[in-house]
Amino acid sequence: MDSCSTSISHFRVSANSFLSRYEPLALLLVPLLSLLLAHSLRSFLRRLSEKGLKATLLGFIMNAVKLVPGVKGYIDAEKQKVVDKLQSDSQSKRVGWTTELPSTGLGTSVLEKMREEKMNDPVWQGKCSGTVYIGGSESDGHFSVINEACSMFAHTNPLHLDVFKSVARFEAEVVAMTAALLGSKEISSGGQICGNMTSGGTESILLAVKSSRDYMKSKKGIARPEMIIPLSGHSAYDKAAQYFNIKLWRAPVDKNFKADVKAIRRHINKNTILIVGSAPGFPHGIIDPIEELGHLASSFGICFHVDLCLGGFVLPFARELGYPIPPFDFSVKGVSSISVDVHKYGLAPKGTSVVLYRNHEIRKVRQCFTQNAYGSN
Numbered sequence: 001m002d003s004c005s006t007s008i009s010h011f012r013v014s015a016n017s018f019l020s021r022y023e024p025l026a027l028l029l030v031p032l033l034s035l036l037l038a039h040s041l042r043s044f045l046r047r048l049s050e051k052g053l054k055a056t057l058l059g060f061i062m063n064a065v066k067l068v069p070g071v072k073g074y075i076d077a078e079k080q081k082v083v084d085k086l087q088s089d090s091q092s093k094r095v096g097w098t099t100e101l102p103s104t105g106l107g108t109s110v111l112e113k114m115r116e117e118k119m120n121d122p123v124w125q126g127k128c129s130g131t132v133y134i135g136g137s138e139s140d141g142h143f144s145v146i147n148e149a150c151s152m153f154a155h156t157n158p159l160h161l162d163v164f165k166s167v168a169r170f171e172a173e174v175v176a177m178t179a180a181l182l183g184s185k186e187i188s189s190g191g192q193i194c195g196n197m198t199s200g201g202t203e204s205i206l207l208a209v210k211s212s213r214d215y216m217k218s219k220k221g222i223a224r225p226e227m228i229i230p231l232s233g234h235s236a237y238d239k240a241a242q243y244f245n246i247k248l249w250r251a252p253v254d255k256n257f258k259a260d261v262k263a264i265r266r267h268i269n270k271n272t273i274l275i276v277g278s279a280p281g282f283p284h285g286i287i288d289p290i291e292e293l294g295h296l297a298s299s300f301g302i303c304f305h306v307d308l309c310l311g312g313f314v315l316p317f318a319r320e321l322g323y324p325i326p327p328f329d330f331s332v333k334g335v336s337s338i339s340v341d342v343h344k345y346g347l348a349p350k351g352t353s354v355v356l357y358r359n360h361e362i363r364k365v366r367q368c369f370t371q372n373a374y375g376s377n
């Protein structure tokens, strides 16, 4: 026997003699329980870092309460009652709805029927903040111009640029004009701002997030991407995170409801691809500290999207009118993309929006959801 096998055999004898003091069942259970404990500790620490102490403790207490016999059953039954009520309400509203093609066509009377049905919609004019951004009557002024323009091009398919040249030109012009409002003419922008139109703020955000993910993959090889947004960020980022398999961190806002730069900084790690700031955010109408966030993004070499969906066509004019508007556009170092909605504040019907990128490199990895994609320069 060589010295190695002698040592192994020696080790075996002494280990067996040591373990013979314990019951076999204990020897089986201790490692299993240790594994279980380690697993629970790991999930607790992960939850703690994701949700913070308060939410973790609350979750823990709720789970403990549910262990009391009968409590979980009671909570589930109450939840089910709410679901049943919602479902029966929506089902009762559907009584009389057409669910199969009528055997004889309705002809132009369908328009009359649609008009009648529309009369049952609640009055929204001037009453639906954050829902409809256009005022007045559909048959008057600006509203009627928009409607006429839309009906003129309702049949177009912009995928076919050679046929719908007019639409291609309009899109490029809207993108260029929007970019010019948001700093593309300034030297600090780098002179390469480009973009395209989309079906709304959510789609612009989806495209910007996906571009950032793919750009950071090609630039830094990030394969398990994470992004950080303030608590006040729009729900479109939750959708983007789910669609594109990105881990989303929501960082708390400060006492003035602005993005807390330090809280965002705490979540940055080697997998971070993107941070987001809004100007302003949807829930409070507060402008985040875009310049500081841009500085943070540049210092870590990550993307920074500015959500100007709500403010993009207001802030440039408010600034011109002399209001003290902090920097919010491509003149800020570190901003890599911007979303800005043409359909907010009555410029166009829902949905039309523009997504802009700092340069072609960020944009080029984007795969197009929309049919069209034109640069502004």
Ligand SMILES: Cc1ncc(COP(=O)(O)O)c(C=O)c1O
Binding pocket: 130, 200, 201, 202, 203, 205, 234, 236, 278, 280, 281, 282, 307, 308, 309, 310, 341, 351, 353
């Ligand atoms: C700041 C902000 N971002 C994104 C969106 C999403 O825009 P949309 O409703 O056009 O998808 C909104 C909508 O109000 C918004 O206010």
